[in-house]
Amino acid sequence: MSVNQKIVSSLIKNRIEFVTTVPCKQLAGVIAEIEASTDIYHIPSNKEDEGMGLCAGAYMGGKRSAIIMQNTAIGVTINTLVTLIQYYNIPLPMLISYRGEIGEPVACQVEMAVHTKGLLDQLKIPTYHFHQQSDAEELNPILNHSFVAKKPVAILTDASFWQGV
Amino acid sequence: MIRSDVLKTLIPMISEELVVSNIGLPSQELHLLDDQPTNFYMLGTMGLSSSIGLGLALAQKKKVIAIDGDGSVLTNLGTLPTIANNPANNFILLIIDNGSYGSTGDQPTYAGLKTSLAKVAEACGCENVIECTAEQTAAAVRTALDGDLMTIIVSKCESGNIEVPVIDMDAPVIRHRFMTEVSRRKT
Numbered sequence: 394m395s396v397n398q399k400i401v402s403s404l405i406k407n408r409i410e411f412v413t414t415v416p417c418k419q420l421a422g423v424i425a426e427i428e429a430s431t432d433i434y435h436i437p438s439n440k441e442d443e444g445m446g447l448c449a450g451a452y453m454g455g456k457r458s459a460i461i462m463q464n465t466a467i468g469v470t471i472n473t474l475v476t477l478i479q480y481y482n483i484p485l486p487m488l489i490s491y492r493g494e495i496g497e498p499v500a501c502q503v504e505m506a507v508h509t510k511g512l513l514d515q516l517k518i519p520t521y522h523f524h525q526q527s528d529a530e531e532l533n534p535i536l537n538h539s540f541v542a543k544k545p546v547a548i549l550t551d552a553s554f555w556q557g558v
Numbered sequence: 559m560i561r562s563d564v565l566k567t568l569i570p571m572i573s574e575e576l577v578v579s580n581i582g583l584p585s586q587e588l589h590l591l592d593d594q595p596t597n598f599y600m601l602g603t604m605g606l607s608s609s610i611g612l613g614l615a616l617a618q619k620k621k622v623i624a625i626d627g628d629g630s631v632l633t634n635l636g637t638l639p640t641i642a643n644n645p646a647n648n649f650i651l652l653i654i655d656n657g658s659y660g661s662t663g664d665q666p667t668y669a670g671l672k673t674s675l676a677k678v679a680e681a682c683g684c685e686n687v688i689e690c691t692a693e694q695t696a697a698a699v700r701t702a703l704d705g706d707l708m709t710i711i712v713s714k715c716e717s718g719n720i721e722v723p724v725i726d727m728d729a730p731v732i733r734h735r736f737m738t739e740v741s742r743r744k745t
Contacts, residue, residue, distance in 0.1 A: 411617060434616065436644050438609075439636030446606030447640070450578070450613025453598065453737050455744065458613070476602025482730040 396555075397422040399529045400488065405432045407536040409459050409486070411451040413437065413444035417463040419490040419555045424461065441466035442473040449483050457540065459486040464493070464509045464549065465502075474516060478545045485545040486536050491522070496552035513547050520547040523554045559692035560718035561654050562587045565625075567696040568652075571703060576740065578614065578624045580607040582661030584654065586722040588625070595735040599725055605634030608651050612641055615649035620743050621703060622648060628655040628669035635678070641710070642683030650702045651710045652695070658717040676712045684710050692716070 394402070400423050404412065413436050414424050427435045434456075438444035441462045448458035466489070478485050492499070493506025513520045519542070521535050522528075532548065539546040561584065569592045578598045579585045585599040598614075600607055608631065611624025631637065631653055641651065657670020669675050676689040686707050690698045692715035702709035725732075 411613070436613075436616070436640065438640055440634075442603075442606065443609045443634055443636050443640065446603070446609025446634075446637075447613035447616075449606075450610035450615075451617040452613075453610075453733065454614040454617025454740060455737075456617040473603050473606065477600075477606065480602060480729045481733040483733070 395422070396526050396529055397426040400532060401426045401430055401433070403529070403532040403536060404459060405430070406533060407457065407540070409457045409536065410434060411436070411448065411456045411458040412461060413447050413458070414461040415439075415441050415444060415463065415466060417490040417492065419492070419550070419552065420461055420463070423488070427461070441470045445470060445473045445478060445485065448485055449477055449481070452483055457484070459488065459536075461488045463490050465505045467509055467512050468505060471512070471516065474518070474545055479516075482543040484539045484543045486539045487545060487547050489547055489549050490555070491549040491551040494551040494553070496556075509549065518545050518547050520549060523548060523550045526554060528554060560716050560720075561656055561660060562591070562720045564654060564692050564695050564713055564715050565591055568699055571696065571700055572623055575703065576614065576620055576622045578607050578611040578622065580626050580630050583719055583722065584625055584627060586725060587720065589725050590722050595739045598736045599727070599732050601725060601729055601732075605630050608637045608641065609634065611651065612637070612644065612646060612649055614740075615646035616644065618740060618744060619648060620740070621650065623650045623652060623699070625652050625654065627660065628653060628657060628675055629659040629667045631675055632667055632669060632673075638679050638682035638684060641708070642679075642685070645685075645708045647706050647708050649708045650699065652699060653710070653712045654715060655712050656715050656717045660717065660719050664717050664719070670717075676710075679710045679712070684708075686710065687712070689714065
């Protein structure tokens, strides 16, 4: 099973039926896998804060939801994370491509990477860093943790994790 | 007619429906006029009423009315293509367009100047867009509730606000009682 298939299988196992995505090169494979899945309603969003609104609505409608986005989106979504997701106790797994880490070819991506963990820490968002493909084994309990805690959780997936995908 | 006058005309028909209402005065006015467990009040996060409403409509079958403002839709303009391309026939987006940022001191918005949100919505691919006067809004909402077609209503009304208290209900309480009601309606 490819890492993309493993991720989608973990989403389905955790009864996540509604996923919004904003693309990133590293996430292309998993986004395609989600689009192909008949168990998940895939709704691409134009901006990540919009996507979090969609996820909040779907959750209140009875469907577990998740967002897939790039770490640059942390800069876009701080207000939404704080005043919607955290303020209303809404669970939201965030699968995040961690651009700007070792192996990054685009220098500008490093500028946001150096702030990513600091911002997540400041927001008190439980954060998990996937560095190797075997780390995907932990996705199941992490997703479950988000719904138990009714909190957003961040899963940072770096270039090393996606290598060879 | 100002926004609160429009809301007053809607109460008899939306009281029992699932309503997502925009941050600031729209939520505070709705809360004052007719607090219901079927109302989801946004206490923060400008711009996302339409997105929350669409997510809710796609996740279950009951009608959903998202009450939004022109300033708020301009903040989250990307919502209109998403709505157009993911049609939910149980979804009604009501944009109360008073051409101003009412909650922050009635500063003019571009929707009150050269920009037509109805035309923007149509250009984004929304197929059933109705622009109406404040007086016609209740009838337009009634038609949308009775029908089976996703509808975007742009209600052109006057700028102006009434004195309303803030909502002191805790956010998780608003969410929990709203979700309880959504879940009750499913069974």
